[in-house]
Amino acid sequence: WISLGTASLAIFLIILGISAVHGGHTPAASGIETIHPEHIREDPRFSEPGLKEATEGDHDYDLYFIASAFMYEPGEVDIPAGSTVKIHVTSPDVVHGFQVVGTNINMMAEPGLISTYEMTFDEPGEHLIVCNEYCGVGHTDMTSKIKVV
Ligand code: CUA
Structure with missing residues (x-):
């Protein structure tokens, strides 16, 4: 046997x-696009993470996030209501989660890969972003916020 x-x-x-x-x-x-985890900060898209006007595609903005132990950059971001945003997330260290509460967005942030999701934010309000992959002692403190204004 x-x-x-x-x-x-x-x-x-x-x-x-x-x-x-x-x-x-x-x-x-x-x-899925790859990126070397050690060179994220040298990439012009991630050197200053946050909201940028889209230069290609049908969406209005690109929103770049770095998920690292134990924080997101940016720690908070404003999005104009009604805009379509393509979110890009990556990690320089270990696997993190990227769940935007109250939306369908629930991605993994993996070192070496850029996860993306396109979404239109119609309703003004606040969305908490939480890490839902256990990543270490600071896992429960790892949050960010999207404010639709
Ligand atoms: Cu990052 Cu859990």
Whole structure:
């Protein structure tokens, strides 16, 4: 029975390996942009994270966030009501969460990758941003805020 279990595990890992490498089932291969975690601050988009007017695409603004232990940058951001915003999040250290309370936005912030989500903020109000991936001792203090004004 042990050799049967070992064999099925080996088959499973081989299938997983083949699908990841040849099937393109990796984040980078599915079109998610990569960024070197140590060089985030040198990237003009993330050197001053925050709201920037969009230069391409149908959305009005790009909003760049850095999620690190144990804070978000920016710690708070104002968004004009009615605008469509493409949010970009990455991490220089470990995996963090990026959940915007009261919206459908719930992403992972992963070192090496830029997660994105496009959203129109119609109603004025405040949205708390929380980390929902356990990232260390300061996990519960890791918050930011989107103010739709
Ligand atoms: Cu960052 Cu939990």
